[in-house]
Amino acid sequence: MNETHLFRCEECRADWRVRRALKRLPGLARLEAEQPVDEGFVERVLAAMREDRRRRAMLAVKLAAAAALIFFFFAGAGRQTAASSAAGEEQAFSQLASPSALDDLLPE
Numbered sequence: 001m002n003e004t005h006l007f008r009c010e011e012c013r014a015d016w017r018v019r020r021a022l023k024r025l026p027g028l029a030r031l032e033a034e035q036p037v038d039e040g041f042v043e044r045v046l047a048a049m050r051e052d053r054r055r056r057a058m059l060a061v062k063l064a065a066a067a068a069l070i071f072f073f074f075a076g077a078g079r080q081t082a083a084s085s086a087a088g089e090e091q092a093f094s095q096l097a098s099p100s101a102l103d104d105l106l107p108e
Contacts, residue, residue: 006013
């Protein structure tokens with residue numbers, strides 16, 4: 001670049017300074033050097049993940065068991081209601097067909 005132009009043009013001078021500063025920066029390979037890994041930290045993170053996974057699995061099992069109990073409770077209650085209503089109808093009909101003890105007390 002022409003030095004006299006850089007001396008006069010502020011925009012080109014700023015651009016030239018930025019380019020020069022970028023050339024001075026170390027390469028990306030040196031900036032992102034590999035850091036040693038703390039094995040204790042890795043073990044703690046993995047243990048926490050395992051514990052969280054175990055806790056979630058237990059919650060899923062408990063919810064499934066509760067859903068099954070509720071389902072079978074209502075299924076059994078429905079069957080019992082149907083059976084008791086059928087038995088109740090038969091009992092009511094049999095009471096109509098047979099005379100009760102109170103019928104003897106009524107005058108004819």
